[in-house]
Amino acid sequence: MADRYEPHLIEPKWQARWEADGLYRAVDDDPRPKWYELAMFPYPSGDLHTGHWYHYSGADTHARYMRMSGYNVLYPMGFDAFGLPAENAAIKRGVDPADWTRSNIVNFRRQFKMMGASFDWEREVVTSEPEYYKWSQWWFLQLYHRGLAYRAAAAANWCPGCQTVLANEQVVSGRCERSDDIVARRFLTQWFFRITTYADELLKFEGIEWPERIHAMQTNWIGRSEGALLHFKVDVAGVDDSLDVFTTRPDTVYGATFMVLAPEHQLVDRIATPEQRGAVDAYRQATSRQTEIERQSTEKEKSGVFTGAYAMNTFSGARIPIWIADYVLVTYGTGAVMAVPAHDQRDFEFATKYGLEVIPVYSHADVDLSRPLERAFVHGDAMINSGPFDGTPERDAIGRVVRHAEEHGFGEGSVNYRMRDWLISRQRYWGAPIPIIHCETHGIVPVPEADLPVVLPDHPKFEATGQSPLTQLPEWVNVQCPVDGGPARRETDTLDTFMCSSWYQMRFVDPQNPERAFSKELGAKWLPVDQYTGGADHAVMHLLYTRFFWKAARDMGYVEGDEPMLRLFNQGTLLGPDGQKMSKSRGNVVAPDDQVAQHGADAFRCQLMFVGPWDQGGPYNPTGMAGIIRWLHRLWSLALDPVETVANGDAAATRSLRRATHKTIAAATEEIEHFRFNTLIARLMEHSTAMQKARDAGRVDAAAWDEAISTALLLTAPLAPHIVEELWERKGRPYSVHAQRWPHADPELLKEDEVEIAVQVNGRVRDRLLLPATADEATAKAAAFASPRLKEWLGSSEPRRVIYVPGKLLNIVL
RNA sequence: GCCGAAGUGGCGGAAUGGCAGACGCGGCGGUCUCAAACACCGCUGAGUGAAAGCUCGUGUGGGUUCGAAUCCCACCUUCGGCACCA
Numbered sequence: 028m029a030d031r032y033e034p035h036l037i038e039p040k041w042q043a044r045w046e047a048d049g050l051y052r053a054v055d056d057d058p059r060p061k062w063y064e065l066a067m068f069p070y071p072s073g074d075l076h077t078g079h080w081y082h083y084s085g086a087d088t089h090a091r092y093m094r095m096s097g098y099n100v101l102y103p104m105g106f107d108a109f110g111l112p113a114e115n116a117a118i119k120r121g122v123d124p125a126d127w128t129r130s131n132i133v134n135f136r137r138q139f140k141m142m143g144a145s146f147d148w149e150r151e152v153v154t155s156e157p158e159y160y161k162w163s164q165w166w167f168l169q170l171y172h173r174g175l176a177y178r179a180a181a182a183a184n185w186c187p188g189c190q191t192v193l194a195n196e197q198v199v200s201g202r203c204e205r206s207d208d209i210v211a212r213r214f215l216t217q218w219f220f221r222i223t224t225y226a227d228e229l230l231k232f233e234g235i236e237w238p239e240r241i242h243a244m245q246t247n248w249i250g251r252s253e254g255a256l257l258h259f260k261v262d263v264a265g266v267d268d269s270l271d272v273f274t275t276r277p278d279t280v281y282g283a284t285f286m287v288l289a290p291e292h293q294l295v296d297r298i299a300t301p302e303q304r305g306a307v308d309a310y311r312q313a314t315s316r317q318t319e320i321e322r323q324s325t326e327k328e329k330s331g332v333f334t335g336a337y338a339m340n341t342f343s344g345a346r347i348p349i350w351i352a353d354y355v356l357v358t359y360g361t362g363a364v365m366a367v368p369a370h371d372q373r374d375f376e377f378a379t380k381y382g383l384e385v386i387p388v389y390s391h392a393d394v395d396l397s398r399p400l401e402r403a404f405v406h407g408d409a410m411i412n413s414g415p416f417d418g419t420p421e422r423d424a425i426g427r428v429v430r431h432a433e434e435h436g437f438g439e440g441s442v443n444y445r446m447r448d449w450l451i452s453r454q455r456y457w458g459a460p461i462p463i464i465h466c467e468t469h470g471i472v473p474v475p476e477a478d479l480p481v482v483l484p485d486h487p488k489f490e491a492t493g494q495s496p497l498t499q500l501p502e503w504v505n506v507q508c509p510v511d512g513g514p515a516r517r518e519t520d521t522l523d524t525f526m527c528s529s530w531y532q533m534r535f536v537d538p539q540n541p542e543r544a545f546s547k548e549l550g551a552k553w554l555p556v557d558q559y560t561g562g563a564d565h566a567v568m569h570l571l572y573t574r575f576f577w578k579a580a581r582d583m584g585y586v587e588g589d590e591p592m593l594r595l596f597n598q599g600t601l602l603g604p605d606g607q608k609m610s611k612s613r614g615n616v617v618a619p620d621d622q623v624a625q626h627g628a629d630a631f632r633c634q635l636m637f638v639g640p641w642d643q644g645g646p647y648n649p650t651g652m653a654g655i656i657r658w659l660h661r662l663w664s665l666a667l668d669p670v671e672t673v674a675n676g677d678a679a680a681t682r683s684l685r686r687a688t689h690k691t692i693a694a695a696t697e698e699i700e701h702f703r704f705n706t707l708i709a710r711l712m713e714h715s716t717a718m719q720k721a722r723d724a725g726r727v728d729a730a731a732w733d734e735a736i737s738t739a740l741l742l743t744a745p746l747a748p749h750i751v752e753e754l755w756e757r758k759g760r761p762y763s764v765h766a767q768r769w770p771h772a773d774p775e776l777l778k779e780d781e782v783e784i785a786v787q788v789n790g791r792v793r794d795r796l797l798l799p800a801t802a803d804e805a806t807a808k809a810a811a812f813a814s815p816r817l818k819e820w821l822g823s824s825e826p827r828r829v830i831y832v833p834g835k836l837l838n839i840v841l
Numbered sequence: 842g843c844c845g846a847a848g849u850g851g852c853g854g855a856a857u858g859g860c861a862g863a864c865g866c867g868g869c870g871g872u873c874u875c876a877a878a879c880a881c882c883g884c885u886g887a888g889u890g891a892a893a894g895c896u897c898g899u900g901u902g903g904g905u906u907c908g909a910a911u912c913c914c915a916c917c918u919u920c921g922g923c924a925c926c927a
Contacts, residue, residue, distance in 0.1 A: 200924095240921080243845050247923050254927085274927060287927090322925090329925075354925040364927045373925055445926060566922075600921095626879090637865070639854060643846090648853055654865045656879045664880095706855070709864035785860040790908045792860050816893095830907055836859050840907045 032663040034627020038749045042140055050763055051094075051145040053101040055549060062098035063553050064090040065532055065592070067561030067569070068105045071131040072112045075138040077609065077617045077635075077647065081601040084632040085641050085704060086560045087144045091745035092699045093558075094145070095769040101553055102145060103535040105152035106132050109160075109524045111189055111205060114457040118489045124457045125485075128155055138619065143628050143748045145765070150538045154527040159534065160459035161480030162544040163527045166576075168462060168473050175221045175579055176451075178471065182291070182357065183450060185213040190493055192217060194450045194523060196248070196568045201318060209318050217452040218461060218520060222575045226251065226444045228589075229574055237595040238642075244566040250445025255429050257365065257438035259286060260339040262346060263298045270294065270338055270349075273360035273443045276367065277432065278424035280342045281413040282388035283365035284378065286349045287331065289357035290314040298349065300335025307332055307351060314353045322353050329354055329377045340365075341437045342428075343414065352377065360443050368403065375403035388412050389421065449572065451523040456487045456496040458521030466508035466515040475509050481517070495519040528569055529576035532556050532591060550586055559592035562600070570595070596702050599644020601635070606646040617647050629747035630655050636704035636746060655708075659750055661715050662743065665722070666736055666754040676728025680721065684728070685776050687717035688735045693772035695742045704746070711743055738770050779834070786811050787838040788820040796837075804831040811837055 045051065066086035069079055090102040106128075113124035132153065139146065152159050170176040183192040188208035192215065197204040222229075226249050232242050254275035261268045270286060288295055290311045299307045310332040314322070321327070331352030340347050354373060355364055368378035369387040378385055387396055389407020394400070396411075410419045419427055432438035452461070460481040462474035474481055484503040487496050497519040498504060508515040530544070536553040537545035555577075561569075577591035602608060603615030610616065622631040634655045639645040691714040698707035718735050721727050736758065744751040744764045755764035779800045784807065786794045794816045798807060808829055811817055821839065828840040 240845050244922055247844060250923085250926070252926075272927075276927080327925085352925095354927095356926075359926050361927095366927085371927075373927080376925095443926085445923090563921080630879095637853090645853070648866065651853070651866050653879060658865090660879065705853090706864080709855075712864055783860085787859085787908075790859095790906095795860070828907060830859090832859055836908090838859080838907055 032660055037753045038628055041749045041752045051147050053147045057099040059099040062093045062100045063556045064102045064558045065556045068107050071106045071108055071135045075135050077619055078601050080619050081635050082598050083144055084635050085598055088745040091145055103150040104146035107528050108153050108155035109458045150535050152534050152538050157480045157482055163459045164462040164479050171473055178218050180216045182212050183215050183217055185211045190491055191454045195447050217450055219448040219450055222449040225575050225578050235590045235593055238597055241566050245571055248567040252443050255438050256441040262337040262339050266297055271361045272363045272365045277428045279367040279370045279388050282367040282369050282386045283340055284384040284386055285347050285366045286338050287352045287355045287364050287366050289355040289362040290351045291357040292362045298334055298336035303335035307334055370403050372403045386412055451526055452520040453523055454495040455521050461518045461520050463518035464515045469510045472509050525572050529573045555588055556592040559595045563597040598641050601644050602646045604647055604649050629750050633746055637708045639705055641702050641704055658712050665718050670722050671725050672729035672732050673726045681728040681731045684721045684731045688738050689772045689776040692770050741770050782834045785836040793820045807831055807837045
């Protein structure tokens with residue numbers, strides 16, 4: 028008699044065995060086709076939470092499936108270990124960030140192992156260890172040498188809480204993505220990566236299977252708009268500048284009756300007239316006091332101030348006033364717009380408020396131009412008030428105006444992007460030091476590759492100075508210039524952690540290489556990633572950065588192919604049992620360690636996979652755990668309890684059991700390929716029920732039973748690795764179930780002998796008939812007319828039409 | 842405002858042109874048990890009926906089709922992203 032299923036006894040046993048045997052090690056010279064499965068690595072803060080379990084349970088199940096499908100699977104894990112929480116812990120509690128991080132990693136590793144995750148731990152990387160960040164620094168130098176890293180004085184997003192700058196991607200509706208503080212502006216000299224060089228290529232998603240919504244979000248973020256750069260002459264004595272504006276509507280240029288500059292625009296100081304200077308300065312002050320959120324509010328009434336200066340509309344020859352207003356952003360386009368009040372609603376509101384001229388430059392069938400406009404109209408029929416262009420239909424207008432501009436030197440066709448270059452400087456301690464030395468005579472000098480890594484010094488001091496804590500360590504900062512040995516200072520900014528995670532997938536292919544970031548051979552062997560999984564919250568940060576990074580690496584000859592991750596699957600967000608985001612303050616947190624202690628890792632994994640479609644996430648249902656546990660117990664007793672078998676079972680019953688088994692194989696394969704774990708489990712439960720029925724009927728065919736049990740175990744192995752390994756062993760099968768081949772469905776066995784078809788009369792189901800699977804329309808029709816139940820519906824009239832879908836339904840239209 | 846996803850029993854969800862509600866939870870009834878359970882069996886969308894059955898039913902309104910949860914149009918709601926973007 029088999030003993031009970033007791034997960035806490037079998038799970039640690041198998042975890043130890045798998046580790047000792049190196050069961051999940053990826054072998055570089057294995058002849059089988061490679062499969063690189065990658066799950067976004069975590070930031071090691073405190074505990075592996077339920078959201079992590081949700082992600083890694085699905086990823087692990089898929090990786091195990093691919094291994095059983097005959098692939099040489101690389102499924103590595105590491106830690107994205109630089110970042111703010113470690114530094115904040117250091118500031119608050121005085122612990123060393125490195126110690127804090129290492130102890131968290133120890134805990135994460137323990138929890139990953141408790142989960143039964145099939146990572147190849149020999150390839151682990153930790154981004155905060157010098158062995159790794161040496162190569163992050165090396166990559167920085169490669170980008171620098173290629174002109175893709177540069178330093179610029181620019182307005183930066185400053186998070187007062189984190190005391191550091193943020194990339195645009197890390198600002199979420201005016202707040203810090205991490206700390207939720209309101210972001211301020213600061214002018215600082217910072218390091219940038221020239222991601223905009225790749226903007227157009229990043230808009231292409233050819234050759235990769237990524238979710239549509241990630242395409243949409245990245246496309247949205249990059250924000251490409253086509254238009255023209257037009258030059259307007261500044262009409263101010265002693266200023267010989269032209270004022271450039273980007274516009275998507277160069278065809279409305281004759282209607283540009285004023286210009287608006289962002290208050291921070293460089294030209295403002297030089298053109299403001301003495302009479303207007305006071306008002307201009309006051310407005311600029313008021314603007315700088317506003318937060319990003321206040322400034323971006325679309326509710327707010329438009330405001331602005333006249334500079335007293337004029338520009339010349341190069342096209343119309345009109346002298347038009349130059350205003351400043353906060354609705355023009357210094358970070359977008361050229362920070363200046365030509366205002367066309369007749370055809371842009373914002374400009375219209377502004378013109379109305381300040382009594383500026385409104386000149387329509389399009390006719391419109393529904394707009395009476397003899398009266399003042401009540402609002403702007405964006406599209407029109409044909410150009411008017413536009414000199415030589417009058418009468419041009421709208422569809423030809425932009426092309427003609429741009430050609431004219433180019434011929435006369437008034438401007439040129441241009442493309443503008445919303446996306447800015449990637450700001451990578453952080454005034455933080457816990458990050459990879461940027462490998463640059465500032466020399467009094469030689470300026471910016473890259474650290475020679477032979478001197479890498481630039482090791483992060485121990486014993487940091489944290490004082491909220493707004494500068495990198497590294498500036499407070501003079502013995503580290505003061506160095507000799509690599510060129511002449513003269514006095515020089517190290518760069519004290521550290522790299523944005525997203526830089527470290529932009530190339531980690533490359534390091535996993537050759538994680539211990541002391542000579543290079545990774546060898547070309549191993550890169551060619553394993554890269555790119557075949558399947559990537561992770562949350563959609565990284566859509567415009569990590570997932571955009573890593574694509575940029577890859578393309579830059581490709582252009583430098585380090586990798587081949589255009590994309591780093593061929594397939595991407597985003598799991599959804601797991602919510603608390605109350606349907607709210609899990610958080611300690613709400614008290615709706617499900618603690619994985621407790622769940623494992625109570626029910627075992629297999630049950631917790633399965634329950635997480637069963638709550639709903641993996642890509643949708645949704646509320647965690649703690650009471651549903653009972654169903655999963657019942658099913659695992661059923662599997663246990665099906666496999667181990669004695670069953671009355673015979674050598675040659677009843678043919679029909681045998682065929683029925685084998686059909687159930689093979690149908691389950693076919694369905695399960697389809698589900699697991701598409702990450703549909705909830706329906707995968709439903710299919711497996713149905714199979715368990717089918718086996719139970721066969722067993723209870725007695726005198727089961729021994730071979731069919733054996734096949735059913737083996738199949739059930741093989742199909743369940745990726746989801747619940749421990750219980751299946753235990754049952755596999757107890758059934759006397761060869762170790763390990765996880766090294767077995769995924770079963771194949773026999774198409775012959777999938778065929779039904781008889782099928783139940785629905786018989787409809789005028790589209791409504793009136794009866795169900797059992798027919799041979801091969802029945803043709805005539806047979807089905809004859810059977811329907813022979814059915815007593817259908818008599819009253821069909822009457823004696825001839826059907827007008829009959830639709831027959833073999834195996835499914837017969838619809839008789841009267 | 843723009844882009845994207847979604848709306849189905851008491852609950853999580855299944856079905857992507859062919860029998861709506863698979864699978865599971867919960868509930869109800871029963872079996873075994875001294876008793877209970879994470880053991881087992883049955884029922885469980887609403888209305889009506891003794892029952893067979895019939896009628897209604899997938900956010901709302903319309904359409905296409907022999908047939909629509911599924912496709913099309915309009916609208917409503919929720920979630921995610923972007924937003925004074927020139």
